Amino acid sequence: MMFILKLFNVIIALAAAPLLLGIINRTKATFAGRTGQPLLQLYYDIWKLLRKGTVYSRSISWIFRIGPVIGLSVVLIVTAIIPIGGLPTFISFKGDLIFFAYLFGLSRFFTVLMAMDTGSSFEGMGASREVTFSTLSEPALLIGLAAVAKYTGYISLSQMFSSVNLGVWLNAGPAFVLVGFAFLTVFLTENSRIPIDDPNTHLELTMIHEVMILDHSGPDLAMILYGAAVKMWLLGVILIDIVVPVHSGNVLLDVLAAMFFMVLLAVVVGIIESSMARLRLLYVPQLLVGATILSILALILVLR
Amino acid sequence: MNNTTDIVMIFLVLTNLTLLGLSRLGTCIRIVAVQGMVLGLLPLLLNGWNLEFHLIFFSVAIITLKGIVFPWMLRKTLRELNTHREIEPFIGYGTSIALGTVIFVICMWLSSRLSLPVATTSTRIVPVAFFTIMSGLFLIISRKKAITQVLGYLVMENGIYIFGVALVEKQPILVELGILLDVFVAVFVMGITMFHINREFNHIDTDRLSRLKV
Numbered sequence: 001m002m003f004i005l006k007l008f009n010v011i012i013a014l015a016a017a018p019l020l021l022g023i024i025n026r027t028k029a030t031f032a033g034r035t036g037q038p039l040l041q042l043y044y045d046i047w048k049l050l051r052k053g054t055v056y057s058r059s060i061s062w063i064f065r066i067g068p069v070i071g072l073s074v075v076l077i078v079t080a081i082i083p084i085g086g087l088p089t090f091i092s093f094k095g096d097l098i099f100f101a102y103l104f105g106l107s108r109f110f111t112v113l114m115a116m117d118t119g120s121s122f123e124g125m126g127a128s129r130e131v132t133f134s135t136l137s138e139p140a141l142l143i144g145l146a147a148v149a150k151y152t153g154y155i156s157l158s159q160m161f162s163s164v165n166l167g168v169w170l171n172a173g174p175a176f177v178l179v180g181f182a183f184l185t186v187f188l189t190e191n192s193r194i195p196i197d198d199p200n201t202h203l204e205l206t207m208i209h210e211v212m213i214l215d216h217s218g219p220d221l222a223m224i225l226y227g228a229a230v231k232m233w234l235l236g237v238i239l240i241d242i243v244v245p246v247h248s249g250n251v252l253l254d255v256l257a258a259m260f261f262m263v264l265l266a267v268v269v270g271i272i273e274s275s276m277a278r279l280r281l282l283y284v285p286q287l288l289v290g291a292t293i294l295s296i297l298a299l300i301l302v303l304r
Numbered sequence: 305m306n307n308t309t310d311i312v313m314i315f316l317v318l319t320n321l322t323l324l325g326l327s328r329l330g331t332c333i334r335i336v337a338v339q340g341m342v343l344g345l346l347p348l349l350l351n352g353w354n355l356e357f358h359l360i361f362f363s364v365a366i367i368t369l370k371g372i373v374f375p376w377m378l379r380k381t382l383r384e385l386n387t388h389r390e391i392e393p394f395i396g397y398g399t400s401i402a403l404g405t406v407i408f409v410i411c412m413w414l415s416s417r418l419s420l421p422v423a424t425t426s427t428r429i430v431p432v433a434f435f436t437i438m439s440g441l442f443l444i445i446s447r448k449k450a451i452t453q454v455l456g457y458l459v460m461e462n463g464i465y466i467f468g469v470a471l472v473e474k475q476p477i478l479v480e481l482g483i484l485l486d487v488f489v490a491v492f493v494m495g496i497t498m499f500h501i502n503r504e505f506n507h508i509d510t511d512r513l514s515r516l517k518v
Contacts, residue, residue, distance in 0.1 A: 173307055174314040286325065289398055293321060293405050297314070300412060304427065 002088055005251065006080075009087040012255070013079040017233035018042035018226065020266045024193075027270025042229060049222035057215060059119050067114035068216065068223040074107040075230045083158045084237045085258035086247055092158045097145045100157065101138070104190070104231065108134055111224075115212035126211030129281070133196060133208065136288035137189040143295035144179045144186070148242060151175065151302045161241040168245070178298040180243040185291035187239055187269075189284075191232040194273040196284050206278060236265050309349060312342060313428045316466070317408065320439040323459065324400040327390045329451055333378045336455050340370025343462055346469050350429075362480065366465075369484055374458060374491050381495045382451060385502045394511075395446040404439055411435040420471065429470040436463030450501060450508040454494045461487050 022039035029036025038044070056064070080090035081100045093099075112131055115123040151172055154160040168176060189196045192209035201207055213224050237258070246257040279287060319339045326332050344367030347359055382388070395403070411434035418430065440460025444453045461483070468480065502508050 170307065174310045177311075178314070286398055289401060290325070293401055296405055297317065297408070300409060301310075301314070301428075304412065 023266035031274035054218035085254035140291040147299040175301040182294040337375035433466035
């Protein structure tokens, strides 16, 4: 039974992740008065790409080839760490909150290396921006997690999230509001959404994540797209587990509630993207420093 | 119950930090106005919403002065000046916010060392009062425009006011109103002074005023 639940946790993340992007795009389309792409567009895209061949440049090395595989495997490991709706997880040990953060760091490292491996100065620029912004969003995430860990007394994600419940909001509401906002910013940054990065443009001045994967094609691109979608899902789950923790005792009900809130999160992101413009590159660090400050404040509040 | 006070306190901290990181003077004035209005509700909140006449009178006086009159006067001054942004402060905005957090930590530590004669309603109200005073001072020393310095002065006064509200059970209403009157006159005078500085020199950068002698 335990094993099935653990498997269930992984399968939900792997199956439902691309849907999140579909919902975001649909929300944006509705705001713009368009019909928009089908909700399952990303599934179609990935399926299409998987059947295609891969084109490799003559100037690349082995890094370019293993990068997408590492990215995908990192994401697969993280699905086994982060619980949705209080489900048990395959991997859970003391300190896995740092483990998960730096697994994403590893995947980012290889994405950056891949981008530089192509030798394109254009991709190098994207890599430089990606590294800058993730350096700034990392403290916001880790300090925020530290605040939650300090409050709950656990340093393992699954234990931590299972002890965050609605009672927390009565005791340490302000701190959790701050962490919530910090994590929303981290969520938008890590997934390259507006106001940090515009995922729709292919204009050299504006893109960060999109530019780094320009030279990928076929199954490689499919792996990267799928990995990005699952990463977005997982970071969303962390946000949901902290901001709207539902622990009713019934596993199915908890999972359904969490899924509902994930859809809600996607709609909120869609609304943010429709109502805001991308920030000027100079202002992004300010926003991220702001998020870090929110996390620090939350930590101070919890410590007292 | 205590949670509401905490939320208000966090809100005050966030307004202070925002002030440290903003360059648009109009928005700064608006934030100080919002802060003033929240402060007006503070005595009611701390006394558990028992609506006595002098409390209500006090709240209304604070909200009118800090939330409406001061911002209106500053806004009027700002319209007459040809400046809308704080350009090149002595300490940059990112650094200011970071230093603000450090100051907040220090204030937390300071207030934990401080033994107060009376118990306060919330453990966070004293550090927030300190922090508000400090960030007001910080605004005064780190910015060049005279109008931001006036804002810093107002924020500092807000901090002193929070401290008073936290410590005193019943407001000594005459004392507070006296202080308010002083602040009112000060803002009034500073508004006029800024107008004159601007008319003479076409700017309100205080660091350039030392060239008067030449």
